[in-house]
Amino acid sequence: MADTLDTAHTDPTEPGLPALQHRHLLGLATYSAAEIRLILETARQFRDVLGRRIKRVPTLRGITVVNLFFEPSTRTRISFELAEKRLSADTVNFSVSTSSVSKGETLKDTARNIEAMKIDMVVVRHKSPGAPHFLTQCVDAVIINAGDGAHEHPTQALLDLLTIADLKPSFEGLNVSIIGDITHSRVARSNLYALTALGAHVTLCGPRTLIPYGIEEMVEGGRVRVTHRLEEALEGCDVAMALRIQLERQEAGLFPSLREYHERFGIRLEHLEQHPDLIIMHPGPVNRGVELASEVVDHERAVILDQVTNGVAVRMAVLYLLAGLPDGEGAG
Amino acid sequence: MEPQDRIKAQLMDARDLDRTLNRMAQQIVELIDPAAPGGASADQFALIGMQTRGVHLARRLQARIRAIEGIDLDLGVLDATMYRDDFRVRMKHPVVRATHIPFDVSRRHLVLVDDVLYTGRTARSALDALMDLGRPATVHFLVIVDRGLRELPITADFVGRRVPTIPGEEVRVRLREIDDREGVWLVETARPQAPGRVPL
Numbered sequence: 001m002a003d004t005l006d007t008a009h010t011d012p013t014e015p016g017l018p019a020l021q022h023r024h025l026l027g028l029a030t031y032s033a034a035e036i037r038l039i040l041e042t043a044r045q046f047r048d049v050l051g052r053r054i055k056r057v058p059t060l061r062g063i064t065v066v067n068l069f070f071e072p073s074t075r076t077r078i079s080f081e082l083a084e085k086r087l088s089a090d091t092v093n094f095s096v097s098t099s100s101v102s103k104g105e106t107l108k109d110t111a112r113n114i115e116a117m118k119i120d121m122v123v124v125r126h127k128s129p130g131a132p133h134f135l136t137q138c139v140d141a142v143i144i145n146a147g148d149g150a151h152e153h154p155t156q157a158l159l160d161l162l163t164i165a166d167l168k169p170s171f172e173g174l175n176v177s178i179i180g181d182i183t184h185s186r187v188a189r190s191n192l193y194a195l196t197a198l199g200a201h202v203t204l205c206g207p208r209t210l211i212p213y214g215i216e217e218m219v220e221g222g223r224v225r226v227t228h229r230l231e232e233a234l235e236g237c238d239v240a241m242a243l244r245i246q247l248e249r250q251e252a253g254l255f256p257s258l259r260e261y262h263e264r265f266g267i268r269l270e271h272l273e274q275h276p277d278l279i280i281m282h283p284g285p286v287n288r289g290v291e292l293a294s295e296v297v298d299h300e301r302a303v304i305l306d307q308v309t310n311g312v313a314v315r316m317a318v319l320y321l322l323a324g325l326p327d328g329e330g331a332g
Numbered sequence: 333m334e335p336q337d338r339i340k341a342q343l344m345d346a347r348d349l350d351r352t353l354n355r356m357a358q359q360i361v362e363l364i365d366p367a368a369p370g371g372a373s374a375d376q377f378a379l380i381g382m383q384t385r386g387v388h389l390a391r392r393l394q395a396r397i398r399a400i401e402g403i404d405l406d407l408g409v410l411d412a413t414m415y416r417d418d419f420r421v422r423m424k425h426p427v428v429r430a431t432h433i434p435f436d437v438s439r440r441h442l443v444l445v446d447d448v449l450y451t452g453r454t455a456r457s458a459l460d461a462l463m464d465l466g467r468p469a470t471v472h473f474l475v476i477v478d479r480g481l482r483e484l485p486i487t488a489d490f491v492g493r494r495v496p497t498i499p500g501e502e503v504r505v506r507l508r509e510i511d512d513r514e515g516v517w518l519v520e521t522a523r524p525q526a527p528g529r530v531p532l
Contacts, residue, residue: 041427042428045428045429052464054464058415059415
């Protein structure tokens, strides 16, 4: 018998198992397919906890997380907060109204305060792209991006992926269409990176004014295409993600009216009838009758509420996988 | 084994393991005695296999008990990773595996099955995990190897073999369901330095 051999493990804590190669979650652009899969698989286990009698595990006891929201957000903040509480972390909410913030300077000051309060992890939402990255340079804490401008919203894309993974056998060759305001959407960018990393093809669809020129070049491998016709985006499509239309985009003159938007890019019941396997997703909150017809929102193939449930599970997984990793961290 | 393992001794071969499991299946059957004071019928008993190898051991025990007595015990799968106490001292996070217990553990008589008993910390976390799922009537603990060196006041009710070990040694239970060999080995392990994290 040879002295050293196989790679199986007696104990799941043995070295050699997959782990995240990142200390922070700033975006999915640099996350590998293996890392994304690890997060999704871990999220599935945490989702089971949410269905139990006692919906709490002691995993993150002693870890303090601050939810630093410079932009108004109800659901993402509640989802993170719930995820933190379900893991027994201590949480602090730090909501700063946009009006009172003169960004760069205040962010740095806030970062100094966080440092002084001995906080382990920071969940940050900010209107400026790169704000979470900036924070990593100011503080020792683990930074999780909860949405930074039009850059990335990684946990949203991860929860979208988990929702898809529950319904489809594989991402390889899957056709996903993202429909709406691509230009201003961090959700679209994070999904673009993550979906293509896992082998899916992505079609971006929307008015010309709301799709950045050349965005299909952002990811290598030719997996991304752009169309301005909804019918084309839905042809052969497995999953359609509608993005929320912000009313101020219309006021800025980027499209003529909400009614016209709905007629050209809104998903209606007839589309579901034409495409009997099509799954509908939306990051919420939905403008009924704009991105999705009201009957589509309530349709059994719309999985919007599954996305919400998966959001808590995915955030638990991300917190778990990033928390407490040694970085000069003392054993405790 | 692990790439860094050096085998010191084989503690059990496939036949030894087979005999041990037969004996332990008998011991579980003896536990099921409705006539005894505080005794319970077979349908109130269940096996809980601990991820990963405890699950396969529990399945084998279930099959043996079926063969001996015609009794079909319920079987659950437990992963206690979320309840571990060494979260902040490990270099890498353990992978969270599935917990799947398709019955209510409350008022049940459970036999918790694991491969190796060492510090007792995994058993402690498993007990906490079970208590969060309900209130079992009793929990018995079964292990193939008790290697000593306990750090907590925990003991096993059914032990395949007691093997005194020293720190730096590991006991590897290998099962044909998931490994390329079957048996139990004592190895000496030189842990590699955990790799540093790649910065963004």
